[in-house]
Amino acid sequence: MAEQDIIQNLIYQLGQSQGDRLPKELQLPFVEVDERTTADLLEFTKAFAELVNFYENNSTTPSGNWRNFFPNQSEIEKLLKSDRNDHPPHLALFLAFLELYKQPQSVINKITARHLDFYYHDVLRLTKKNVIADKVHVILELKKNVAPIEIQPENLFSAGKDATNIEMVYAPTKKTIINAAKVHSLRSLFCDRNKNTILSAAIANSADGLGGKLAENAPQWFGFGNPNLPPAQVGFAIASPVLRMQEGTRKITISLQLNNIASLNQNMLSDGFAIFITGEKNWFGPCPYTASLTLTENKLAFNFIIPTTEKAIIDYNAAIHGYAYSVQAPIIQVLLKANIDYNAVKDITIQSAKISVSVSEITSLQLENDGGTLNPKKAFLPFGFEPTVGSRFFVGYAEALAKKLSKISLKGKWKAAPETFKDYYINYNKASTINNDYFTASGSFRDSGGSNISTKLFNSTDNTLEFSSDQVATPETRSRFITFSLDKDFLHADYRKENVEKLMEYSKKLLEYSKTPVANPAPTAPTLTILNEPYTPEIQSISMVYEAYSDTVNISSTAPDNFVNRDLEFFHITYFGQMLEHGYQRQQIELKIKAGLNPTVPLLPKYDNAGELLIGFSQLNAGDSVNVLFQVAEGSADPDLSSEKLDWFVLCDNYWKPMSQAEVVLDTTNQLLISGTIQFVISTEATTKNTILPSDLIWIKAAIRTNVNSVCQIIDVVANAVEVEFVSNNNDPRHLLTALEPNKITKLQNGLSAIKTVKQTYSSFGGRAVETDSTFYTRVSERLRHKNRCLTRWDYERIILEAFPKVHQVKCIPHAKENVWLAPGHVLIVVIPDLKNKNIANPLEPKVDADTISRITEYVKKRSGMQVSIKVKNPSYQKVRVDFKVKFHLGYEFNYYKTKLDRAIIEFLSPWAYQSDRNLSFGGKIYKSVLLDFVEELPYVDYVTDFKMYSAIAKTTNYNDINEVQPFTPDAILVSDSAHTIAIAL
Numbered sequence: 008m009a010e011q012d013i014i015q016n017l018i019y020q021l022g023q024s025q026g027d028r029l030p031k032e033l034q035l036p037f038v039e040v041d042e043r044t045t046a047d048l049l050e051f052t053k054a055f056a057e058l059v060n061f062y063e064n065n066s067t068t069p070s071g072n073w074r075n076f077f078p079n080q081s082e083i084e085k086l087l088k089s090d091r092n093d094h095p096p097h098l099a100l101f102l103a104f105l106e107l108y109k110q111p112q113s114v115i116n117k118i119t120a121r122h123l124d125f126y127y128h129d130v131l132r133l134t135k136k137n138v139i140a141d142k143v144h145v146i147l148e149l150k151k152n153v154a155p156i157e158i159q160p161e162n163l164f165s166a167g168k169d170a171t172n173i174e175m176v177y178a179p180t181k182k183t184i185i186n187a188a189k190v191h192s193l194r195s196l197f198c199d200r201n202k203n204t205i206l207s208a209a210i211a212n213s214a215d216g217l218g219g220k221l222a223e224n225a226p227q228w229f230g231f232g233n234p235n236l237p238p239a240q241v242g243f244a245i246a247s248p249v250l251r252m253q254e255g256t257r258k259i260t261i262s263l264q265l266n267n268i269a270s271l272n273q274n275m276l277s278d279g280f281a282i283f284i285t286g287e288k289n290w291f292g293p294c295p296y297t298a299s300l301t302l303t304e305n306k307l308a309f310n311f312i313i314p315t316t317e318k319a320i321i322d323y324n325a326a327i328h329g330y331a332y333s334v335q336a337p338i339i340q341v342l343l344k345a346n347i348d349y350n351a352v353k354d355i356t357i358q359s360a361k362i363s364v365s366v367s368e369i370t371s372l373q374l375e376n377d378g379g380t381l382n383p384k385k386a387f388l389p390f391g392f393e394p395t396v397g398s399r400f401f402v403g404y405a406e407a408l409a410k411k412l413s414k415i416s417l418k419g420k421w422k423a424a425p426e427t428f429k430d431y432y433i434n435y436n437k438a439s440t441i442n443n444d445y446f447t448a449s450g451s452f453r454d455s456g457g458s459n460i461s462t463k464l465f466n467s468t469d470n471t472l473e474f475s476s477d478q479v480a481t482p483e484t485r486s487r488f489i490t491f492s493l494d495k496d497f498l499h500a501d502y503r504k505e506n507v508e509k510l511m512e513y514s515k516k517l518l519e520y521s522k523t524p525v526a527n528p529a530p531t532a533p534t535l536t537i538l539n540e541p542y543t544p545e546i547q548s549i550s551m552v553y554e555a556y557s558d559t560v561n562i563s564s565t566a567p568d569n570f571v572n573r574d575l576e577f578f579h580i581t582y583f584g585q586m587l588e589h590g591y592q593r594q595q596i597e598l599k600i601k602a603g604l605n606p607t608v609p610l611l612p613k614y615d616n617a618g619e620l621l622i623g624f625s626q627l628n629a630g631d632s633v634n635v636l637f638q639v640a641e642g643s644a645d646p647d648l649s650s651e652k653l654d655w656f657v658l659c660d661n662y663w664k665p666m667s668q669a670e671v672v673l674d675t676t677n678q679l680l681i682s683g684t685i686q687f688v689i690s691t692e693a694t695t696k697n698t699i700l701p702s703d704l705i706w707i708k709a710a711i712r713t714n715v716n717s718v719c720q721i722i723d724v725v726a727n728a729v730e731v732e733f734v735s736n737n738n739d740p741r742h743l744l745t746a747l748e749p750n751k752i753t754k755l756q757n758g759l760s761a762i763k764t765v766k767q768t769y770s771s772f773g774g775r776a777v778e779t780d781s782t783f784y785t786r787v788s789e790r791l792r793h794k795n796r797c798l799t800r801w802d803y804e805r806i807i808l809e810a811f812p813k814v815h816q817v818k819c820i821p822h823a824k825e826n827v828w829l830a831p832g833h834v835l836i837v838v839i840p841d842l843k844n845k846n847i848a849n850p851l852e853p854k855v856d857a858d859t860i861s862r863i864t865e866y867v868k869k870r871s872g873m874q875v876s877i878k879v880k881n882p883s884y885q886k887v888r889v890d891f892k893v894k895f896h897l898g899y900e901f902n903y904y905k906t907k908l909d910r911a912i913i914e915f916l917s918p919w920a921y922q923s924d925r926n927l928s929f930g931g932k933i934y935k936s937v938l939l940d941f942v943e944e945l946p947y948v949d950y951v952t953d954f955k956m957y958s959a960i961a962k963t964t965n966y967n968d969i970n971e972v973q974p975f976t977p978d979a980i981l982v983s984d985s986a987h988t989i990a991i992a993l
Contacts, residue, residue, distance in 0.1 A: 022818030141774025197232020231618025373403030636728030680858030
């Protein structure tokens with residue numbers, strides 16, 4: 008109970024507001040020494056005249072008093088309002104005296120203020136706060152081909168003349184180098200932690216990340232991305248000469264040896280990637296694929312087919328395929344689809360990779376024999392008209408023979424070949440040895456590894472030509488050709504010889520037969536044996552099939568020899584380009600090795616930041632400096648988030664090098680919570696020839712690790728900004744009451760020949776007029792009490808209110824932290840913004856901006872004990888919602904008046920959101936009966952039924968009907984819900 012009583016007491020504490028700082032009792036002059044008015048003095052004179060004797064005609068005896076010479080109380084008001092020309096002379100003189108009396112009366116009434124001034128100024132030696140000159144950012148542009156110049160405080164800028172016709176002059180606050188640098192490109196990257204996807208904006212300063220126009224009344228944009236951006240290209244690419252394939256059905260296998268693949272599953276792999284390959288006119292794809300995963304061996308393979316209908320797979324060509332790959336080979340891109348959980352794959356690393364291809368139905372072969380070139384589109388004689396032993400047939404296909412082959416084969420169809428050569432050559436002398444396996448050819452070819460072959464020319468089954476490279480022989484080799492040398496001829500010479508022999512034998516037998524006497528039975532006449540004409544090999548059609556492979560390349564190897572292996576190159580598709588992760592550009596791995604880190608390469612680009620802003624500068628060189636204006640939409644950062652430190656990087660050979668404090672020289676933006684400038688000194692290692700982002704630019708990036716909403720949205724990013732400050736020359740002091748309007752500064756006072764233009768796009772900031780008496784007395788009286796040290800609740804609240812005039816109210820909750828109300832050693836401070844003349848994003852839940860909260864935290868920490876933990880936050884807004892049914896009077900249509908009633912309830916519960924004279928405050932109660940009475944008294948409401956009231960904090964949806972509402976927690980403020988539930992009563 009004691010704990011609950013303490014919390015309840017904290018709830019009732021209202022804190023302090025700006026209006027509470029100086030009570031009216033202490034305002035000067037609250038008590039006057041002589042506070043009488045003219046009417047009071049006339050009344051006093053009338054009463055005093057009764058005590059003064061009147062002597063008439065030099066008489067020594069009084070004849071009465073002076074009372075009758077002065078008006079009665081009822082006549083005084085009439086006398087003061089009447090025309091003074093009608094006053095009796097004595098009253099006119101007396102009234103003149105009373106007017107003159109006002110002068111000493113005024114002096115004596117100021118004696119308390121004079122005493123206070125004496126004490127504050129002369130005794131304590133305190134003074135009013137001085138004027139603070141306003142500042143403004145100007146953008147300078149040099150003339151063409153002009154060397155960089157230095158702008159110094161002596162180079163004054165003119166802002167025209169003030170109301171007193173005196174020139175207003177602004178001087179640079181520091182020396183600034185101005186060069187030709189320009190912000191050429193603004194891009195952003197966003198890691199959506201809710202969907203675990205990577206999004207990007209190629210044009211960050213646009214509505215959609217693609218160039219969409221920004222709203223004219225709110226031209227800000229999300230510098231570090233947002234969930235509405237298009238998906239980024241995230242993936243990897245492999246380039247290899249083995250992928251050069253002109254025709255045929257082309258099967259491709261990507262074999263990867265991986266680590267940390269436990270998060271992968273077959274469902275994710277089946278539809279998680281999009282595969283493209285460099286086609287003849289563009290990227291071919293996405294290709295249907297199958298993926299096989301072997302968890303026990305940490306292996307992943309992608310298989311896909313390029314059909315015969317698709318044209319050639321060619322070397323990467325930037326003009327055709329875009330990007331900026333520095334490779335002369337075909338490329339496969341494997342892109343992660345946007346619907347896949349990036350977190351499930353980001354920690355996978357790659358050990359090695361290999362590409363295998365299998366190509367069939369190749370018909371565009373280069374054919375030759377000893378007689379010359381052959382046409383593969385027509386039937387041809389591979390070994391000539393009369394093949395002999397050693398006759399040669401050449402089959403050329405440079406694409407295949409330039410690769411490492413695991414298999415190569417030819418398939419041909421013989422024209423008019425006999426079914427069986429044994430029967431066809433039956434009458435030849437060698438008939439007993441001849442069959443379909445008799446005719447062979449020795450062949451050889453040399454791929455990038457080197458191989459020999461031997462083949463039978465006629466298949467035993469269907470007499471088709473078929474050979475495979477898994478057989479071996481050793482004939483002569485011709486470069487880029489498969490050379491066949493005939494082992495046995497087709498008996499053309501035998502045919503002629505045996506025909507002559509058989510003819511001579513037949514003639515001899517015929518002569519003998521003619522000399523044989525006639526007998527019975529008659530002798531058999533000899534017959535002439537006709538030899539089949541030898542078969543001359545003729546191929547009707549021929550095609551090739553081959554299988555080839557690349558080296559298995561260890562991607563994560565640090566061996567120097569492995570850096571230059573160009574048989575396979577592995578790239579990350581990252582940011583807005585690609586980066587070679589294997590080959591001659593291995594700066595990342597070399598730096599990791601020097602740092603003692605694991606040099607493994609992730610399968611996909613790794614993004615560890617919540618968001619990144621990428622800035623590309625043109626006409627800027629390594630070693631230069633540039634002063635950049637970041638104009639932000641102040642107050643757009645989420646003040647409920649912890650402030651984050653920005654990490655800055657510069658791009659060096661595709662490697663993001665962290666920028667040191669010596670390279671981020673000055674930052675007046677408070678981590679992009681307010682508008683300001685940041686001065687960068689570009690590292691001498693920075694390069695412009697990069698591939699992950701457009702080349703010919705110097706790229707820097709800012710990274711946020713946790714939440715991109717912790718910084719403000721951005722309006723503009725401009726190079727060559729100079730911060731200038733007002734220099735008074737007895738100017739009109741009213742100048743500091745309002746900001747200097749844009750475009751007032753357009754020139755240097757004395758000019759510089761190198762400067763082309765001077766622009767002041769935005770208003771001035773930070774100016775403050777001289778401190779008034781009231782604020783001086785308030786500040787000093789508080790200072791004398793809290794001694795600029797935070798000890799009590801009163802100290803915290805008054806110190807914050809004085810230092811931050813934009814804060815309307817402060818509530819200090821001692822011994823508490825967020826959501827914990829009894830926490831010794833902690834102080835929770837809840838702040839409410841000044842609602843007057845402000846653009847509040849959500850008027851029902853106004854919040855102090857993140858920059859102010861950050862500065863309040865640092866300010867209070869310097870004035871409190873080192874053992875105290877400080878937390879500054881906005882209130883928790885406890886919403887009140889009503890749910891009821893209503894019947895309107897006849898003639899009031901439901902839809903319109905339902906909306907009007909809803910707005911009336913919102914204004915009743917949160918009047919400060921709509922009326923400038925009403926302030927938001929802590930504490931208070933809301934009664935359901937009062938709300939019901941308010942609704943029923945509205946002129947268009949007939950009656951109300953089922954009236955219920957709910958209350959909850961933040962996004963809580965567990966509502967219960969209650970009769971009265973008070974804050975649940977000490978940091979809560981009662982506000983109206985954004986909408987109420989109103990139904991029609993039947």
